Amino acid sequence: MNKTSFLVLLFISILPAHLFSQQNKLIGKTAFNSQYPQFFHFRGEMKRDVHTDYDTWEKKYVASSGLLRKYICEELKIDTILYSWLNRFAETYPEKLLLLHFNGEARQVNDYPEINKKYFPGHWVYETGSLLSEDCTSSQTHIQVKAIDYFREKAYVYRNTSPRRWIPHYVLLVELDEQGNKLWYNSEIAHIKSIDSSTSTLILKRGKTNTQSRSFKAGKTYVAPIAGGIWGNDVMFYYNLSSACPKDKNGRTAANVLLNEIHHWFNPDNGILKKLDGIAFDVNYFDVSKHESWDTNNDGQADGGWINGQNIWQAGDLQFLKNLRKRMGQNFIITCDGQHPINQQAVGVLNGIESEGLVQHNDGWRGFSRTVNTHLYWDKFNPLSPQFRYVVLKLMDGNDQHHAERLRRFGVATASCLGAYTTVPDSYSFLPSWIQPCSFGRIQGELIRYAKSSPNLLSGTPAELLHKGILKGENCCMSIQGNSIIIKPATQSSTLSIKNVELPTGDITIFIEAETITPPDANSDLVPRFIYASLSNLPDYEPEKKTKEFFTDLYGLVGHEKNENSFYFRRPKVSAGKQTLTITIKGTEQLQIHSIKIYNRPDIIIRQFENAVVCVNPSLEEQEIHLSDFITEYSEKLKIAPIDAVFIPKSKNK
Structure with missing residues (x-):
């Protein structure tokens, strides 16, 4: 026996029993036999027609490679009968991959008093608030605050109603000590009925969300709107997953409590989800800067998760995921939404990502390069095994839904070429009869990029372009190293431009090879940064501004090893002429660009x-x-x- 074999056997021998059983359980999953295409059933909690009895439920899901759906009442009320059905299904079909689909950013609280017992008021995210300007009793419904503009009657929206329906803010009234610290346990949640801005008065429903009405003192009470959103017909409160989240009397942050909950559900002895193989977080953001009003460190100032130029939200959330991985073991599947820059980028911690829609929710094809770049990065650099990446064949755009069969065929093909799986199409009718799950077999050979079979239109290496003054930069310093260039950003966003690039008519695909060369931060590990590219004089693709931007909002991922990203621009009816290529680099780490190449062909991908x-x-x-x-x-x-x-x-x- 060689030394390596001995160490492997030694490692296996000291594994906890439940991790060893998990490992064996994953080995036999159809999901990890590396054959394509594979189809997974996604969600289905609202399809009551399949919830009549177990046999009907089983028949719906048995043809797929696995099931990703909700089993916990975090945003929908889930029938507990599903636990027994799930366990029975898992025992009958051990080859199926079964994952909990779970909202990783927010929680319904109003109808669940047990949540108030687990999470204390400091565990939720608050927006900037105001001091109480007059004393109030426990029965008083009209209270005055010093600054009324922080509170809104249109705070949370029902997104699926037409016209849209809004409801007002929930607010926390919390007592302050002499130093201005929040006494979280001396607090109450109320719901705004209306606002009288002329007198800075909030008209409230008191003692809401399983809390009791209290009396509060002027100047000694802070009133803060609760950050939330509506899913499943009720407001959900956001967990404060930042590194500045307050700790309860037991020293636990919101992330600590959530971690304990997840571990309890998956306990191999008596957990309600003990038969499941892992968790697919629906949403779990790395960047919450779009929420400009959020006060994540509770200092009374809006920060959007950034303090002194540091992303404290990412730091806290990444630590939560690392702790979850440590607690659940290497053979527990963890995935999360990864279709936006603000979504998860925890490469090396997660097994993979979910693309909700081939590109994003409302985009099943337009921003094609984003999907290609993201999945190829995870495929190349994620060291975890097994990897599990999948594409939800969601088509929320109304026009796209008219072309559902073609776009789902497009989605299945793209995902398979990128080494990812998909959710079950509405029917298999759009596929030739010989194509069944796993019928392509295993991947053979590298991904073929058709565009590269044409001449490179950009003459010169990055170093030559810089030396000749063709390549210029803003908010950065640039230097030459061999044929490459080194970029030292001066701000969180720096820009390179190459002007007067002579381009013929027709589609253009740009390839940029780069790597980050600054030593990685202790918290970043394999977390990539983002690089964007754009061309001047692009057409107006569609009349709607939002969908028009889908065509041009293209980015790639760059880490601490060489990686090539593609940026594909469709250019119908664009005349030949001189154009400007703009490259935007996010983050302050130094970056090395090895090559920039431009081809006059579409980014057709081919795989054997x-x-x-x-x-x-x-x-x-x-x-x-x-x-x-x-x-x-x-x-x-x-x-x-x-x-x-x-x-x-x-x-x-x-």
């Missing part, structure tokens, strides 16, 4: 599998390619319709 070749065309126009240029055994010309994909069985070409 054991049983098929899959080709994805993200262009707005039909594309004809010669497969023989990339794969010798294929001689025919291949035509791919716009925003579509083709699956070619290898058996037909033997």
